[in-house]
Amino acid sequence: MSRPSTPFIRGFAYSLLATFALDRVLKLAAITHFFHSDTPQPSRIWPTVTLLQPITRGASGLANNLRSRTQLDYPGHLEHLFICDVHDEVSQKACTSLMAELPDLDAQLLLVDAIQGPIAAKTEKLLAALPRARGEILWFVDDDIALRPDALRIMIPYLFQPQVGAVFGLACYTNWQTLWSSLMSIFVNANALLSYIPLTYLADPFTITGHCFALRREIFQRAGGLTAMEERIDDDHELARRVRHLGLRCVQTPMIYDVNNELSSRTAYTKQMKRWFIFPRQAMAPYLTLREQGVTLLGSITQLIPALLALLALFTWKRPAFQALITSLGLFGAIYALGEICYLQRRTPASRWPLLPIVALLAPLQVLWSLAASPEIEWRGQRWRILRGGKMEVLS
Template identity: 55%
Template sequence: MMWVDRLARLLLLLYAAERGLKALALWDFFRRPAPVRGTAAWPAVTLLQPVTQGASNLAAVLAARARLHYDGRVQLLLICDREDAESQAVCRAHLAEFPGLDAQIILAAPDTAAGVALKVTKLLAGLTHATGAVLCFVDDDVLLPPDALQTLLPYLDQPGVGAVFGLACYTDWSNHGSALMSAFVNANALPSYVPLTYLSDPYTITGHCFALRREIFAAAGGLDGLGLHVGDDHMLAWRLQGIGLRCVQTPLIYRIENHFATRRAYAGQMKRWFIFPRQNLLPLLTPRQRLVSLLASVGNLIPGLLALLALLTRRRSAALASGISLGLFAALMAWIDRRFYRAATPWRHWPYLLLTALIAPFQVLGALLADDQVEWRGQRWRIQRGGAAR
């Protein structure tokens, strides 16, 4: 069984190198000076927010919009399904609480094929009312920090930039499903997305919150033809690359409160998150981009592989390597949580992070190998290759 000892040591060495390189990338990325703006006035911004029925903590999300510190004009468009009276009521209460906002509620008609107004349909309805020189698309579970726009927008002034986007930190630890999702995102978002930028320009957009100039959005074709498409953010990034522009990862970190009532809801979201890019984004990637994606994520499998090796062989070397790998995972996560997330993970919920290190990569692998059907907005959808949904 000497091969088990050698394999365990090799996997542990690879994981230690991977953790060290990712820590170095994060340290370097967040110490870079922000782009310096000239003396020109800050551009007017339109925040386009499609509101999903039953969105988690919508009132708090909207209150964060009202507290943005920005030296230019901000137009807020709250885009609701015409049949979603509950969300409309929350939005009206928000406008009454903050009467000084340049804000309005837009109603979108339901899509015939879906029975509800899908995200792209809402955005297209909102775009007809947008007046800002910069369009900022933001989801209804994103709690933006007060300086979000002033952090995000200077990167648009750099040459060749088409769109800019930020990084998510999940903060709902209220039950098992929500805690598992928060642990998964927080353990993977920064350690995956930021190091990826050292290997390649981002080839997709993190769709929670991103911004681009109105004329660039139009030149890239906007959201035309994406009504029943699940990867609008992926497709927009691809269209920007098609006109010679790049997407830029910025250091903006925003919080997300996304509640999952059950572990089944958590598993369904995990499947959707990886079926969508498998069917939509993967066919668009070049061989080099696929290799970069693999290099950035394959190390996540190592703690789980070592634990499995220890369980199957009962070798002390494998068990020791598994324990050390979890220690390396916890060390990097503790630094990220304190330095960048500002202690977003309560200590009593750290077991979820360790569980995520062991099982989540295999859940991702299972999702990538699963069938093309997902549960989405209370319905069952088949996601076709290319991203069209039925």
Template identity: 25%
Template sequence: MHLLLVTLALACGACALVGVAYTLLAAALAGRFFRRPAAEPASFPPVTIVKPLHGNEWALSSNLASFCAQDYPGDVQFLFGVQDPADPALSVLDALCRAHPEADISVIADVRLHGPNRKISNILNMLPHVRHDVLVFADSDVGVEATYLRQVIGELQQPDVGLVTCVYRGAPDPGFWPRLSAMATNYQFLPGVVTGLALGLARPCFGQTIAMRRDTLEKIGGFAPFVHHLAEDHAIGEAVRMLGERVVIPPFAVSHACVETSAAGLVAHELRWSRTIRRVDPRGHLGSMLTYPLAFALLGAAFSGGAPWAWACVAASVAARMVLKVLLDYALRQRVRDLWLLPAWDVVAFAIFVASFFSSRVIWRGFSFNVDGDGLLSPVQDE
């Protein structure tokens, strides 16, 4: 038993040190990513922005308004869609139309359901109303800067580019739990993506932005093939790559509203995300365990009976994570706050990571699904 504990302690200590090295590397790579120059468009083609909506989020009005305030001289059509004629998002859209009478806004309310992925069903209902050949799909919880559209179009005009997507940062609603959710996005997801891109290990595509031409969309069969996918954004990106076209990410982050109002809601959201990644990218998900240096350092301290070297690993892990947070906050041009929350979240996040291996069931918009190895959804009946 003593030998087993020593072995476990040393293994956890080694994982913690590798995690510290990864964390410092991610901090450096994130700064380099956001310092890259943005592409400027050679022309300003007409664009249709497609936004599926579901419910009235706290920041929905400001997020939608940010799309209507773009520094883009070309024509822009806005398509907003809901599946419930009584959706509270419709009142926000009424106010948006009054505030921006100059904007070309269309609202589509269509109850048709084409499969278990309700967002894709919503988009399929909107597509017949698209007028332009350049399309930008963006989730309802996304907020953008005024230069967003011109930078996305600039990237789309680069050689061999078939799709442009964007990384995102967490923008918390008021309250404690949304702040924890933003921590998961800003200091776990975001550095992982940037590091994976720099090392050639990541092939991301995010629903926060998917920009493509109409002919590319038609080549991948439209959106209908993805109506059974949970991670439909990942599947769309892979389909575009299969055409031999590139998926690129510009050097800025859009904001993503973090809306979880309870511990249960936060854990359910993060567990759904973690289980989805495990199913669509099992090796990458397993490798992500090295992004939890503090958890491994604490386990090393426990298994070693509180050996001094183990507590040194704990201190190094906390310091590295703090460095990452400060540098990322600087790169994202946001105020450094809640440093004390980061170690607590790291431990919770590791527990969610471990729990993701014990089931493939996820809860999405109140419905339960199993997710298979291809990321496909199959409804399950809760007992």
């Protein structure tokens, strides 16, 4: 069989490169417009806020994450609800130490016993805490999140815009301690801005990023809250569906929060990648319309182009393929640097920059592998099977 000619390889490689460049330019334009758009003006009286903070053993940087929430620059009243497992003495100590250090903090520590196993699901913890919440705003934040001081000032005004039901922010990963944590941080920081924000120009967000989101209490109650979610893993996706069923919108805001997620091994990294993409495959995709599926595919498929160019270069060993590959990686790095400098306001350590090409070439292939994998996942010592539609079975 004859090998493809150089003109054909050149045309194919440059077409892929042009597609990748156009995709990046359009997404960068959307991001620039998004962050420079007018933001809602706050009301004269800031509403009271309850921070619902479910905590599970093994959270990275827990003490620092909790402390960041006591340093919020917010004019209104804040109530902190720390929710731990009954047998998780390490997490409980982090909470009680902070409360002892800050006696004026309006904070409670709630202990929850799991229905199955030693660890209560996040939904179980939240259901136990919600009767104690007194704030006009319910702000849900995971245990591996550090909030920046202006987080509430940025996000809460969006809740009082017409037809807005829920609001959420953007993740910035900040753990560079290990090779695997660094790969994960680069993957998220290279893709979060480019994935989430441009999609808002094609369709209203159809889910909530569950790390950190907020609703007005009355909207949360009208939507049914978290009732009948005890056996679901997709509390954020399901809550977004309930909000949209009311005719209200879920809104992406420019509030950026930091995620401290330490991965000690390749196994931990692989398990997390799988978990991230099994969740939407099993729990979100079945509910999406054809248009929403198409928009999601359109926004993500170009991530495969550097890997396709690498394969083209390796199999043909043609100069145009290598030129297109190197240019695509340079473009990947340039957009990554712009995102860090202009929007994320965090810096990748110089020693971790050589990992960028690895992420650009291999992470999209890992995503494809994760999407095709079995629906069994592991998280902090627990094994679950995620059923199509969002329910879960605890395996161990």
